[in-house]
Amino acid sequence: MSKLYGAIEAGGTKFVCAVADEDLKVIERVSIKTTVPAETMADVFKFFEKYQTELVAIGIASFGPIDVNRKSETYGYITNTPKPGWKNYDFLGEMKKRFDVAYAWTTDVNGAAYGELKKGAAYGKDSCVYLTVGTGIGGGVVINGKVIEGYQHPEIGHIVMRRHPKDQYVGHCPFHQDCLEGLAAGPAIEARQGGIKAYDIPKDDEAWEIVAYYLAQACVDLTLILSPEKIIFGGGVSKQEQLFPMIRRSFAEQMKDYVSTPDLDDYIVHVQLGDDAGITGCLLLAKEAVEQ
Template structure:
């Protein structure tokens, strides 16, 4: 059994499980100050028996092994969390194998083990909510170099008549600045959750997101792109429009027509639904065991 911790900007989930069919415990705590939040999670884990710990966290994170701050939060817009010790804190307290990944890479690993990307060695998981996170799996492993990927902040091509400035405090009209929940709310002038599927602003969102998928398809050639998070949850009517917009953007280049021949299977919601994130922490913990 794995003690999984999915750390989010507004809430954290502690889960005790061995997989989607073996969930023994589940608890949620609000994300406040680091010591208060992590202490509340420790109080939960103290009552559990487990073989490893998996942490799937918002970031940015220091994931460079050998770094003095490996497993810590890096510079983050989440007030008070910069430099917070995550992996070292829990590993030292419980003395079991422990591992850490970004929340989106964790969800991607879970989708590969149990979800819509099961059996695929190359796939992508995207979460679109308060922000945009993109986790890429290539040859069965999360993609990372001298830092973990932040493809949610990539620049994308835009329609000439879309002059929305974007909401990202760092990049303005990067992908997150154009399609996140706050971006949709700013475009609509009201809560994004209340924007109906037939509102014209969705075309701007879909076109920008399709431009992002265009980049991912041509750089990583993933067999599957799973899109979760609060923005697309409960909006199945948006997926056909997104698939069509992605096909238009790719414009028949190279061998993309063969990829698009099964586009209904290539671009869609996560197979694990809203459990992809918490089960991502379990997948990270199983990796710590080599299981």
């Protein structure tokens, strides 16, 4: 009997579910709207039930915060999320009730980081950081080929920023105000510009210099702490192509040659797998869960 691997990329807007063969070639893939658990998960269960006899593992990469601490009573839960209905939801537990298979459980950004390491922009490397910059900012980390988790998972979007000298915006984050997400995520960019949507801001506007300064500062911090071989940006804001040379230039100015890095054109890069990064990482982690 052939083995099949499942994947769930659980986002705040939609769930992407897939099943792949032993070569991780996708057999079927569906998108399910994220509403409330009773509705969304019913569709998730229905999708995987078709493959239940051959399914050997499922990799799950979920929006969060989630509990990744195996010693915790709430391991496998979505925890303190603002998404209505999902707070303290036992995601992994509900899956295990229905499918007796091996599981990999991590954050959506860790899943994307792993996909990019194995199949995307960081292919051939041992380490990378993946940052998604959109409505919020999240970061996934892979070091020595392993997804980084500790007592909990990294929350790179909430590292505190040194302010740009010209930035008078108070900050969007209700917890920290001047963290990376509070100053550089989509809502912050729009609020700083008086409500103008990011995609309507001219590409040569000074607003992008400010955003690039914060994203570069995050890259400096991550370089000094983790020394990854690649820093990869995804998400809607990163589709502003003019940002990349600006981030690299600001990174060089802020780092001041203190430590060496790969050539910046090859170090700070755009996501290669695009919307497939997360589901690719989930499938890879599912296969590893069986092998381990």
